[in-house]
Amino acid sequence: MNKQIRLASRPSGWVKEENFTLTEEAVGEPADGQLLVRNIFMSVDPYMRGRMNDTKSYIPPFQIGEVLQAGVVGQVVASRHPDFAEGDYVTGMLGWENFSISDGTQLRKVVAGAVPLSYYLGILGMPGMTAYIGLFTIAKAQPEDTVFVSAASGAVGSVVGQLAKIHGCYVAGCAGSDDKVALLTAEFGYDAAFNYRNSESLSASIREVCPKGIDVDFENVGGELFEAALWNMRDFGRIALCGMISSYNDEQLEPGPRGMMLIIGRRLRIQGFIVSDHPEACQEYVVKASAWLAEGKLKYQETTAEGVENAPAAFISMLTGGNVGKQIVQLADP
Amino acid sequence: MNKQIRLASRPSGWVKEENFTLTEEAVGEPADGQLLVRNIFMSVDPYMRGRMNDTKSYIPPFQIGEVLQAGVVGQVVASRHPDFAEGDYVTGMLGWENFSISDGTQLRKVVAGAVPLSYYLGILGMPGMTAYIGLFTIAKAQPEDTVFVSAASGAVGSVVGQLAKIHGCYVAGCAGSDDKVALLTAEFGYDAAFNYRNSESLSASIREVCPKGIDVDFENVGGELFEAALWNMRDFGRIALCGMISSYNDEQLEPGPRGMMLIIGRRLRIQGFIVSDHPEACQEYVVKASAWLAEGKLKYQETTAEGVENAPAAFISMLTGGNVGKQIVQLADP
Numbered sequence: 002m003n004k005q006i007r008l009a010s011r012p013s014g015w016v017k018e019e020n021f022t023l024t025e026e027a028v029g030e031p032a033d034g035q036l037l038v039r040n041i042f043m044s045v046d047p048y049m050r051g052r053m054n055d056t057k058s059y060i061p062p063f064q065i066g067e068v069l070q071a072g073v074v075g076q077v078v079a080s081r082h083p084d085f086a087e088g089d090y091v092t093g094m095l096g097w098e099n100f101s102i103s104d105g106t107q108l109r110k111v112v113a114g115a116v117p118l119s120y121y122l123g124i125l126g127m128p129g130m131t132a133y134i135g136l137f138t139i140a141k142a143q144p145e146d147t148v149f150v151s152a153a154s155g156a157v158g159s160v161v162g163q164l165a166k167i168h169g170c171y172v173a174g175c176a177g178s179d180d181k182v183a184l185l186t187a188e189f190g191y192d193a194a195f196n197y198r199n200s201e202s203l204s205a206s207i208r209e210v211c212p213k214g215i216d217v218d219f220e221n222v223g224g225e226l227f228e229a230a231l232w233n234m235r236d237f238g239r240i241a242l243c244g245m246i247s248s249y250n251d252e253q254l255e256p257g258p259r260g261m262m263l264i265i266g267r268r269l270r271i272q273g274f275i276v277s278d279h280p281e282a283c284q285e286y287v288v289k290a291s292a293w294l295a296e297g298k299l300k301y302q303e304t305t306a307e308g309v310e311n312a313p314a315a316f317i318s319m320l321t322g323g324n325v326g327k328q329i330v331q332l333a334d335p
Numbered sequence: 336m337n338k339q340i341r342l343a344s345r346p347s348g349w350v351k352e353e354n355f356t357l358t359e360e361a362v363g364e365p366a367d368g369q370l371l372v373r374n375i376f377m378s379v380d381p382y383m384r385g386r387m388n389d390t391k392s393y394i395p396p397f398q399i400g401e402v403l404q405a406g407v408v409g410q411v412v413a414s415r416h417p418d419f420a421e422g423d424y425v426t427g428m429l430g431w432e433n434f435s436i437s438d439g440t441q442l443r444k445v446v447a448g449a450v451p452l453s454y455y456l457g458i459l460g461m462p463g464m465t466a467y468i469g470l471f472t473i474a475k476a477q478p479e480d481t482v483f484v485s486a487a488s489g490a491v492g493s494v495v496g497q498l499a500k501i502h503g504c505y506v507a508g509c510a511g512s513d514d515k516v517a518l519l520t521a522e523f524g525y526d527a528a529f530n531y532r533n534s535e536s537l538s539a540s541i542r543e544v545c546p547k548g549i550d551v552d553f554e555n556v557g558g559e560l561f562e563a564a565l566w567n568m569r570d571f572g573r574i575a576l577c578g579m580i581s582s583y584n585d586e587q588l589e590p591g592p593r594g595m596m597l598i599i600g601r602r603l604r605i606q607g608f609i610v611s612d613h614p615e616a617c618q619e620y621v622v623k624a625s626a627w628l629a630e631g632k633l634k635y636q637e638t639t640a641e642g643v644e645n646a647p648a649a650f651i652s653m654l655t656g657g658n659v660g661k662q663i664v665q666l667a668d669p
Contacts, residue, residue, distance in 0.1 A: 269606070
């Protein structure tokens, strides 16, 4: 049988487990031009919260009653598609389910063995590419720049810091627990970090870890942290707007940061981006990151939940910072 | 005698005439390396309000008790400076006063006769350059882009619209009276415009004049208008942040626009700029604009106050939209 997670209802405010429903159906059979994938790992990511709202965006909303979509790594178990053979390992957008039928669209083969398969959902997948695109294509980080990263121990932030260090930047960040902060400097190469939950003044805490001010803010959080980063920007600073996880469960639109005049006086640039707009740079990143992983220059951590039935809880936990590094759900043995 | 306007006190909230004081002193004598200028026209500009606060910025604050600074056009009446002779017409940063002593720093000669001298404070000066830099260097406006301009009939906005039209864009704007709105389409070439003071929904009004959405927002106002423009931005839109005149007299920092998540989903770029960072593009603009003026392709309007003693009132009036086109103060006959 194929266990599946469907959207039961659209969350209003904080997403809850009751917004999801677990169903079971027989494993499908691929038609001509299709293939059947046994899903091994699936990804839960912050952007999925936006797709649960009925809002027009760059990616269509999830539909009530349908199986949710996710980045998945799996193995082909039956194929009537000329480009895929039984036994191939593949990654792409499939479902929150144990088995998915695909027509091969946006599915690509991966090599098993070089790195754990789950890496294709994290450091060698969308989160890693997001770090690279945001830092270099969007923010144009230069050696010796001061880079500040919010949600620094998450799937994206933990890569941003390491890429910035490899590039010769000074890197500081913040996270939501003392353990995570320790990890930032001990494991991910951050020069300085603080626990934003203990901070009495976010702006002062940032000034402490970025005494020269910020040249590049890699913004994952939004809200008060974004405002505090804005106030610490140096002249000609760049803000790569990657996510605003602090507001994804807001019922109303929250106001933006106070002090937007700074953007003029300090000639700042704020730019939003979506990783899928930059396919060539993504390929470039995967080549570089694979080499850095092999050389031990890039470290990677995951938090793994087990079983598709636990995917909703893992997703909700990730939105509140329950994860360290990439939150993954393991659906089957490799 | 030399009449001068000095900063009497720093305004808290709305600037008032009592924040200024009129003094008189004997006309100075230039020392070696200096020159004496008889000031003919002076400029009052929105950015001056920021210099009245004791805040570190790209330009130092005005000091209490000192003569205020302004862009001025005048004539050299005595010179002990090798580069300037009696009778030369010059423009640069001098004082809110009838006569200024200068060491020649950032002063340049202008030719009398080709255009009225006051143009060097407006369409051929900083406001015109600001329009050009914001539209092309910062926002990279392309032919057929939809350009939206707030404060569209002001010193900068009236030029932005015309430059965008010359470039082949669709241009819409808003202003604060029906007369100004009529002028936008009749005189400054705007395709569509509305009176923001009569609008029940700024976002709906913008959608009406920009039915395809906005590719380039030339932002002069900030506050609710900025938020409404943000909501109407198209994918990959650019916001040239030039000024936020709606907030210059705020006593507290006002929050930024709601809905900053749009910046990510629509891949927007918001960029602040200062015209003096771009001297080469400014020179390029003056050459082009002089030709367009001669050919009648660029229209220009001014609102002129008379006498340095009326400069504070003219400044305050300009901050509330009392001007059409460039607000000038005439200090003497050319």
